[in-house]
Amino acid sequence: MRGAQPSRWAGCGLLSPVLLLLVVAFFAPLAFMAPVSVRPYRPGVGIGEGFTGEHYARLVSDAFYLEIIGRTVLLGLSVTFLTLVIGYPVAYFLARTQSRWRHWLTLLVVFPLLLNLVVRTFGWMAILANRGLVNDLLMALGWIEQPVKLMFNFTGLLIGLTHIFLPYMVLTLMGAIQNIPRDLEHAARVLGSGRLAAFRDVTVPLSVPGIVSGSILVFVLTITALVTPRLLGGPTYQVMSTMIYDQFLRLLNWPAGSAMAFMLTLVVVATIGLLNRAARRWGVR
Amino acid sequence: MRCTGFIAGFAAAASVLAAPARSQELVVAIFGGSFADNAKICHVAPFEKATGAKVVFVFGSSPENIGRLRATKGRPEIDVAYMDRQIVIQAKAEGLLDELSTANVKNIKDLYPIAIDEDRRWVAFMFSGTAIAYNPQKVKTPPTSWADLWAPEYKGKIAISDVSYSAGMHFLIAASRLNGGSVENIDPGFEAIKRLRPGIVTFYTQADQVVTLIERGDIIVAPWYVDRVGAAAAKGIPVALAFPKEGTIGITPTASVPLGSKRKELAEKYIDVLLSPEGQKCYAERQYAGPTNKLVELPEAIAKMVPYKENIDTIFFPDAGYIAKTLPTWADRWAREIVR
Numbered sequence: 001m002r003g004a005q006p007s008r009w010a011g012c013g014l015l016s017p018v019l020l021l022l023v024v025a026f027f028a029p030l031a032f033m034a035p036v037s038v039r040p041y042r043p044g045v046g047i048g049e050g051f052t053g054e055h056y057a058r059l060v061s062d063a064f065y066l067e068i069i070g071r072t073v074l075l076g077l078s079v080t081f082l083t084l085v086i087g088y089p090v091a092y093f094l095a096r097t098q099s100r101w102r103h104w105l106t107l108l109v110v111f112p113l114l115l116n117l118v119v120r121t122f123g124w125m126a127i128l129a130n131r132g133l134v135n136d137l138l139m140a141l142g143w144i145e146q147p148v149k150l151m152f153n154f155t156g157l158l159i160g161l162t163h164i165f166l167p168y169m170v171l172t173l174m175g176a177i178q179n180i181p182r183d184l185e186h187a188a189r190v191l192g193s194g195r196l197a198a199f200r201d202v203t204v205p206l207s208v209p210g211i212v213s214g215s216i217l218v219f220v221l222t223i224t225a226l227v228t229p230r231l232l233g234g235p236t237y238q239v240m241s242t243m244i245y246d247q248f249l250r251l252l253n254w255p256a257g258s259a260m261a262f263m264l265t266l267v268v269v270a271t272i273g274l275l276n277r278a279a280r281r282w283g284v285r
Numbered sequence: 286m287r288c289t290g291f292i293a294g295f296a297a298a299a300s301v302l303a304a305p306a307r308s309q310e311l312v313v314a315i316f317g318g319s320f321a322d323n324a325k326i327c328h329v330a331p332f333e334k335a336t337g338a339k340v341v342f343v344f345g346s347s348p349e350n351i352g353r354l355r356a357t358k359g360r361p362e363i364d365v366a367y368m369d370r371q372i373v374i375q376a377k378a379e380g381l382l383d384e385l386s387t388a389n390v391k392n393i394k395d396l397y398p399i400a401i402d403e404d405r406r407w408v409a410f411m412f413s414g415t416a417i418a419y420n421p422q423k424v425k426t427p428p429t430s431w432a433d434l435w436a437p438e439y440k441g442k443i444a445i446s447d448v449s450y451s452a453g454m455h456f457l458i459a460a461s462r463l464n465g466g467s468v469e470n471i472d473p474g475f476e477a478i479k480r481l482r483p484g485i486v487t488f489y490t491q492a493d494q495v496v497t498l499i500e501r502g503d504i505i506v507a508p509w510y511v512d513r514v515g516a517a518a519a520k521g522i523p524v525a526l527a528f529p530k531e532g533t534i535g536i537t538p539t540a541s542v543p544l545g546s547k548r549k550e551l552a553e554k555y556i557d558v559l560l561s562p563e564g565q566k567c568y569a570e571r572q573y574a575g576p577t578n579k580l581v582e583l584p585e586a587i588a589k590m591v592p593y594k595e596n597i598d599t600i601f602f603p604d605a606g607y608i609a610k611t612l613p614t615w616a617d618r619w620a621r622e623i624v625r
Contacts, residue, residue, distance in 0.1 A: 044374070234487065234488065236624040249346070254355075
């Protein structure tokens with residue numbers, strides 16, 4: 001009868017595609033970068049031999065770098081919060097509506113994803129520029145005299161990234177909300193709970209897994225985004241990803257760039273850990 | 286679960302798959318855009334005709350190209366690498382480049398001395414520089430000096446390059462020299478650009494951003510590359526070139542052969558075409574590249590637009606080795622003091 005049982009190797013077989021992907025695309029670059037990040041770097045000469053912790057030390061001791069790390073995390077949290085606040089009602093509506101337009105409305109949410117990221121970002125540049133749509137309109141209306149600075153700063157990145165990552169939040173939340181049996185909400189109403197209370201005490205807590213995975217997804221996508229910050233932030237408004245890019249590709253300082261990349265990974269892992277813990281507490285409340 | 290064997294197996298399989306399929310082609314890492322388009326016409330076509338070999342282009346900026354060489358040190362996948370001077374100096378210091386043989390690169394003997402590395406690890410195949418680009422429809426009296434850029438009429442109408450690109454570091458150097466400083470004593474440059482800062486519309490990071498900025502009317506003046514001005518003006522963009530009287534700051538794109546190239550001789554023949562009078566004349570006419578070969582004779586219309594002959598003496602070539610060492614410090618200061 002033992003032969004009928006699945007072999008112990010079957011699990012490995014099922015895991016192998018993702019294992020292959022992780023080994024090649026994730027662990028190999030990490031294994032390459034880890035030793036590089038502790039090598040000294042001499043501009044004009046190259047990557048030296050030996051061991052140094054200076055790249056990490058500078059990251060945590062220099063006010064300039066700390067500001068950029070802090071701003072990156074703040075940006076990630078703000079975009080996550082905004083997509084959650086804007087996305088939840090949309091996702092709730094799409095998950096619960098009986099409308100025959102539902103599929104079209106869902107498609108509308110997905111539609112921005114079909115457009116190239118660079119094109120979408122250029123769209124925002126045309127809208128937010130000093131002589132862009134928003135400023136031209138406000139000036140034509142006489143509300144402002146000088147253009148409002150909407151680009152190359154926190155505002156510009158916040159607007160652009162929130163728009164770009166909103167579909168991810170909506171789709172994740174939709175799945176989670178669809179999985180909550182409607183009967184539970186009905187039961188709460190039958191037992192005397194108001195519409196709002198039923199939403200607050202039943203629907204939201206049950207959708208916490210969706211909120212957590214959506215938030216993690218959006219947070220990670222935001223703080224690792226490169227193209228949008230480069231175009232909307234420019235050289236004047238740096239975040240960690242653009243700083244890493246500059247170290248690698250403009251200053252050729254691979255060791256410092258690697259150290260920053262590990263710092264970014266650390267930030268991501270720490271945030272995911274914190275979010276998961278917070279969610280567990282919230283869940284058992 | 287005993288997955289270790291699987292992982293090891295996959296790692297082995299992946300490394301086999303990653304090994305590149307090689308054929309008898311010459312792989313050239315070159316800058317993109319019109320640069321490559323014109324290289325196809327001026328250099329690749331005659332080279333392929335003469336040797337029967339096939340040239341494959343890989344596109345990248347200088348830092349990307351040195352990155353490729355670093356990552357594949359000693360067993361490069363490219364045979365000819367285009368890099369700007371301050372980058373190629375670093376590639377040489379890192380031991381990534383092979384020595385060029387004068388037997389194969391015959392035209393080396395006709396180059397200006399400044400275009401040849403003392404150890405023949407690279408050669409410069411063109412002169413360009415950072416000068417002043419302006420919109421002739423909006424600017425009545427063309428600027429004649431770097432100092433003119435601080436004039437009130439350009440306030441809010443000027444863009445400058447970020448410091449890590451040639452045009453940016455060159456403008457910093459020009460600003461420093463203008464105010465009693467030098468490449469080594471760069472403080473006056475930073476002070477001057479700080480004064481200019483409130484009137485700067487944007488810091489561009491791609492050369493062709495200047496085209497859009499001028500077309501949209503966002504700016505009317507910018508420190509920009511000599512060759513780009515020529516190419517943009519030829520396309521009908523309202524842009525003209527002013528050579529500041531203190532001298533343009535020189536740029537010398539170079540070509541080199543990575544150490545370990547399996548087709549070194551072929552690569553050297555390609556570089557020989559780059560340096561040939563015909564190849565350089567063609568590139569001057571199409572790409573506004575100043576020839577580094579003394580024998581090149583240019584028609585007058587082109588000669589005015591590019592660094593050429595006695596003009597070359599007025600170009601200021603900063604010490605690329607010093608810049609390579611110092612640029613990270615400048616970039617750091619720039620990020621903190623200028624753009625922050």
